[in-house]
Amino acid sequence: xxxxxxxxxxxxxxxxxxxxxxxxxxxxxxxxxxxxxxxxxxxxxxxxxxxxxxxxxxxxxxxxxxxxxxxxxxxxxxxxxxxxxxxxxxxxxxxxxxxxxxxxxxxxxxxxxxxxxxxxxxxxxxxxxxxxxxxxxxxxxxxxxxxxxxxxxxxxxxxxxxxxxxxxxxxxxxxxxxxxxxxxxxxxxxxxxxxxxxxxxxxxxxxxxxxxxxxxxxxxxxxxxxxxxxxxxx
Amino acid sequence: xxxxxxxxxxxxxxxxxxxxxxxxxxxxxxxxxxxxxxxxxxxxxxxxxxxxxxxxxxxxxxxxxxxxxxxxxxxxxxxxxxxxxxxxxxxxxxxxxxxxxxxxxxxxxxxxxxxxxxxxxxxxxxxxxxxxxxxxxxxxxxxxxxxxxxxxxxxxxxxxxxxxxxxxxxxxxxxxxxxxxxxxxxxxxxxxxxxxxxxxxxxxxxxxxxxxxxxxxxxxxxxxxxxxxxxxxx
DNA sequence: TGGCGCATAGTGGTCCGACCACATCGCGGA
DNA sequence: TCCGCGATGTGGTCGGACCACTATGCGCCA
Numbered sequence: 364x365x366x367x368x369x370x371x372x373x374x375x376x377x378x379x380x381x382x383x384x385x386x387x388x389x390x391x392x393x394x395x396x397x398x399x400x401x402x403x404x405x406x407x408x409x410x411x412x413x414x415x416x417x418x419x420x421x422x423x424x425x426x427x428x429x430x431x432x433x434x435x436x437x438x439x440x441x442x443x444x445x446x447x448x449x450x451x452x453x454x455x456x457x458x459x460x461x462x463x464x465x466x467x468x469x470x471x472x473x474x475x476x477x478x479x480x481x482x483x484x485x486x487x488x489x490x491x492x493x494x495x496x497x498x499x500x501x502x503x504x505x506x507x508x509x510x511x512x513x514x515x516x517x518x519x520x521x522x523x524x525x526x527x528x529x530x531x532x533x534x535x536x537x538x539x540x541x542x543x544x545x546x547x548x549x550x551x552x553x554x555x556x557x558x559x560x561x562x563x564x565x566x567x568x569x570x571x572x573x574x575x576x577x578x579x580x581x582x583x584x585x586x587x588x589x590x591x592x593x594x595x596x597x
Numbered sequence: 598x599x600x601x602x603x604x605x606x607x608x609x610x611x612x613x614x615x616x617x618x619x620x621x622x623x624x625x626x627x628x629x630x631x632x633x634x635x636x637x638x639x640x641x642x643x644x645x646x647x648x649x650x651x652x653x654x655x656x657x658x659x660x661x662x663x664x665x666x667x668x669x670x671x672x673x674x675x676x677x678x679x680x681x682x683x684x685x686x687x688x689x690x691x692x693x694x695x696x697x698x699x700x701x702x703x704x705x706x707x708x709x710x711x712x713x714x715x716x717x718x719x720x721x722x723x724x725x726x727x728x729x730x731x732x733x734x735x736x737x738x739x740x741x742x743x744x745x746x747x748x749x750x751x752x753x754x755x756x757x758x759x760x761x762x763x764x765x766x767x768x769x770x771x772x773x774x775x776x777x778x779x780x781x782x783x784x785x786x787x788x789x790x791x792x793x794x795x796x797x798x799x800x801x802x803x804x805x806x807x808x809x810x811x812x813x814x815x816x817x818x819x820x821x822x823x824x825x826x827x828x829x830x831x
Numbered sequence: 832t833g834g835c836g837c838a839t840a841g842t843g844g845t846c847c848g849a850c851c852a853c854a855t856c857g858c859g860g861a
Numbered sequence: 862t863c864c865g866c867g868a869t870g871t872g873g874t875c876g877g878a879c880c881a882c883t884a885t886g887c888g889c890c891a
Contacts, residue, residue, distance in 0.1 A: 667883035
C-alpha cells in the first residue's frame, strides 16, 4: 500500500533518497526520530538493503540522517549547522577565481552579520568575543591563533541572531579553506594588520555602532580578498 | 604502495570519501576526468565494491562525481552550480523561523548582486532580463510566472559576475521553496505589488544605478520576508 | 570501398546472503 | 539492591552473482 505508483524514474537508490526526503518534508519523520532498520526500510520500499544503504549514506553526508552503529538511524535536528556542513566541501574543492568569489560572499555576509551583532550582542557574548580576541593576541602559535580567529567570528555571527548565516560563514571559514588562503597571507607579515582590524571590529561592537562594525568587517575580509586577487591576477 | 598509512579512523566508506576528495584537492584528479572502475578503485583502496559504491554515491549527491551507467565515473566540472545543488535541500527541509533566516540571507545577497549587476550588466543581458519581465506580465499561469520570475533573478545574479553567488541564490529560490512560500503570499493579491517591484528593479538596472538597484531588490525580498514573519509571529 | 548494424566486452546498477563490530537491554548472581 | 555478562538487534563490511546500459569494433551488405 505504499509503492504502487512506481514511476521508474531514475535509479532505485535515487528514488529511495527522494522518498525519505519527502517523508521528512511532509512531517512524517520528525527531527531526532529513529527510522526503521535498514532491512525494514528496504523491504517497505521494495528494494535491496544495498540500495537502501546507499540512499542512507547519501542522506547522511547531506546532514539529514545520522547512523549510529549498533543503535539505529536517526533524523538529525535538521538545524542549519547539520545541513550546511557540506558547504565546507565547496570551499575545500574551490580554487583560483572561485576562491575570490567565496571571499566576496563572505565579505558581504560577514559585514552584515557584524553590523547586526553590533545592535544585538549581549554582554555575555561580547565578553566571549573579548576572550577570543585576547587569546589570539597572547600567543604565537598559528594553529591557536586560527582557532580563536574562527571562534571570534563565529561568536559574532551567532550574536547576529541568524543561525543559518552563522552556519554558512562557518563553512566559508572551514579549516582547510582558511589554511590554504591564510598561510600565504600571514607569511607576508599581516599579523599586525589582522590584529588592528580585529580590534576595530571589537571596538565597533562594544560601541554598539552597526555602521562602523559593517565597515570594519568588510575591510577585514576585503584585505584578504584583495591580496588573493593580486595573487591570481598577473 | 598506496594504503599503508591506514589510520583506521571512522568507517571504511568514510575513509574512501576522504581519499577521493583528497585526490581531487591535490589535483590528482582533474575536472571532467574519468575515474578507474568501481572494482578497480575498491581494490586500490583495499575495500569491497559495496563500500566503494557508497562512497561514490555520497560524492555523487554532493555534486563532486557523476556516474554514467555503462560508461564510467567522472569528476564533474566542479563549478559552483555542481557543488551547490545540495543547497536546495536546505531550503526544502527548512521551515518556520529558518525560512525567515533564509529569506534574510537572500535579501542580503540578492540586493548586493542586483547592485553589482546595475554596474556591470551588458546590453544583451539586460535585454534578456526584459524578456523575462515581459513574459511574466503577459500570462496568468502561476507556473509560468514562477519560471520567468526565477529566470529574471538568475539573469541578474549572473550579470553580477559572481557565479558562486548566483548558484547560492538559485538554491535559495528552488522550486519547492518558492512554491511553499510564494503560494500563500501571492494568494493575498500581491501580484500587482510584485510587478511594481520587478519594474523598479529593471528601471534601476537600465539606469545603471547600483544604489537604486540595491534598494529595490532589498525591498522586493523584504516584502516577502516581512509577510512570512507575520505569518509565523502570533 | 564505404557505411551500417549487430555481437560483444566492459561499465555502473541491483540484489542476495553471510559475517563482523558495536550498542542496548535484561537476566542472573553476588 | 546493584553489578556484570551474555543474548539480541542494529549498522558496517564483504564477496559474488546477475542485470541494464554503453561503447567499441568487426564483419556484412550496398
